[in-house]
Amino acid sequence: MKDKILEVSAIKNGTVIDHIPANSLFKVISILGLDKICNKITFGTNLESQKLGQKAIIKLSDVFFLDKDINKIALVAPQAKLNIIKNYKVTEKKIVEVPDEIIGIVKCMNPQCITNEEKIITKYQVVSKKDVKLKCYYCEKITDQDNIVII
Amino acid sequence: MKGKSLVSINDYTKEEYIKILDLAEIFENKPVQNLLQGKVIASLFFEPSTRTRLSFDSAVNKLGGKVIGFSDTHSSSITKGETLYDTIRIVSNYCDLIVMRHPLEGSARYASEITSVPVINAGDGANQHPTQTLLDLYSIRKTQGTLDNLNIFMVGDLKYGRTVHSLLMAMSKFDTTFNFISPDELKLPEGYKLFLENQGLKYYEHKDFTDIISKADIIYMTRVQKERFSDPIEYERTKNAYVLKNEFLASTKENMRVLHPLPRVNEIEKEVDLNPKAYYFTQALNGVFIRQAIITSILGLI
Numbered sequence: 001m002k003d004k005i006l007e008v009s010a011i012k013n014g015t016v017i018d019h020i021p022a023n024s025l026f027k028v029i030s031i032l033g034l035d036k037i038c039n040k041i042t043f044g045t046n047l048e049s050q051k052l053g054q055k056a057i058i059k060l061s062d063v064f065f066l067d068k069d070i071n072k073i074a075l076v077a078p079q080a081k082l083n084i085i086k087n088y089k090v091t092e093k094k095i096v097e098v099p100d101e102i103i104g105i106v107k108c109m110n111p112q113c114i115t116n117e118e119k120i121i122t123k124y125q126v127v128s129k130k131d132v133k134l135k136c137y138y139c140e141k142i143t144d145q146d147n148i149v150i151i
Numbered sequence: 152m153k154g155k156s157l158v159s160i161n162d163y164t165k166e167e168y169i170k171i172l173d174l175a176e177i178f179e180n181k182p183v184q185n186l187l188q189g190k191v192i193a194s195l196f197f198e199p200s201t202r203t204r205l206s207f208d209s210a211v212n213k214l215g216g217k218v219i220g221f222s223d224t225h226s227s228s229i230t231k232g233e234t235l236y237d238t239i240r241i242v243s244n245y246c247d248l249i250v251m252r253h254p255l256e257g258s259a260r261y262a263s264e265i266t267s268v269p270v271i272n273a274g275d276g277a278n279q280h281p282t283q284t285l286l287d288l289y290s291i292r293k294t295q296g297t298l299d300n301l302n303i304f305m306v307g308d309l310k311y312g313r314t315v316h317s318l319l320m321a322m323s324k325f326d327t328t329f330n331f332i333s334p335d336e337l338k339l340p341e342g343y344k345l346f347l348e349n350q351g352l353k354y355y356e357h358k359d360f361t362d363i364i365s366k367a368d369i370i371y372m373t374r375v376q377k378e379r380f381s382d383p384i385e386y387e388r389t390k391n392a393y394v395l396k397n398e399f400l401a402s403t404k405e406n407m408r409v410l411h412p413l414p415r416v417n418e419i420e421k422e423v424d425l426n427p428k429a430y431y432f433t434q435a436l437n438g439v440f441i442r443q444a445i446i447t448s449i450l451g452l453i
Binding site: 108110112113114115117118119120136137138139140141142 | 159234235236253254255256257258260261275276277278279342
């Protein structure tokens, strides 16, 4: 029997986010709020990747991000690459960069932090970008890469 | 400093530390004044404390101000489920300044964001207690005549103790040499050692009291708490290794002083209290002058 191959069709205009670690796909969806938009979106996950082992990819029709918005995913997908597509052609390539400050998105890992008790938008200073370390503006404790939980 | 909250010891610069210490010296010479007449200070203790609360009360009363507030949450509407946000918003209407202690970390920073009156953090969980640190600095300067180039020994629980962490951050601005004496389980966290290395400051770690303490200008004692140990047998083994006795002090410098943020349990033998090198009770008294200095400078009265 002939192997059936699912072809993920190319998009005419929009953004392709590639090199997302497979286990971060749903976090990326949540950070970018993709579960709340009406555009056409194609997801692929657990795809083979030489760099990441297993990667995920997201193709978004007619969606373009501001740098400050897309950089938020650097917390969970530091190696993500963006292709900006216009009229079926890649017109721009971008990499993500961890911002200096994170507002919202991440839950403070300190159970004794006031942000885990009252309704407060979390705020962090990024004290290390390579191995991400976030210093809570409120309790002054560090939330590290392995303990990042997306709100 | 006027109108500015004091939440973390890092909110103040070295020059601001000095300014507060100089002011405290003036209050030590003249603790009773009428500077706070007509001012209302809210003292909100969401968690019980004796020394800190009474020391603030005493500081305000001696300057002719009034204190309102609560000393535990049983007598307030927090028991009815009121949020910190609501409590702070309401209390702000009644006072010129808020002094607060709260068991959750970051609570004072949050409070300072939601109110127009300045907030003094009197302890937020294991995080910060800046007025304690300033009174420690005051005690060190008063007994040594300077804050520069001293050799500070910190003893006991260096892992969780917020007072040692804040004091370390503050003293790092004065070319201090640090010596840390603690059991393995309660060693100073790596982050603080890295900080000292980045500042180019020297530090040494020890497991026991030895002759090394003859180099000390200040010995800063802390409690070794049972609940910090994962292994109760390990606690039993170590608890007596960090008890300060008179015999240890014999070889120390004449001018060396022993500090302790208090309360103490058994980590300083009672016999040490009468030793002229014991300073912890006077240290607590200095807290009143430091708090007078902080309150009056934040309110812009001096």
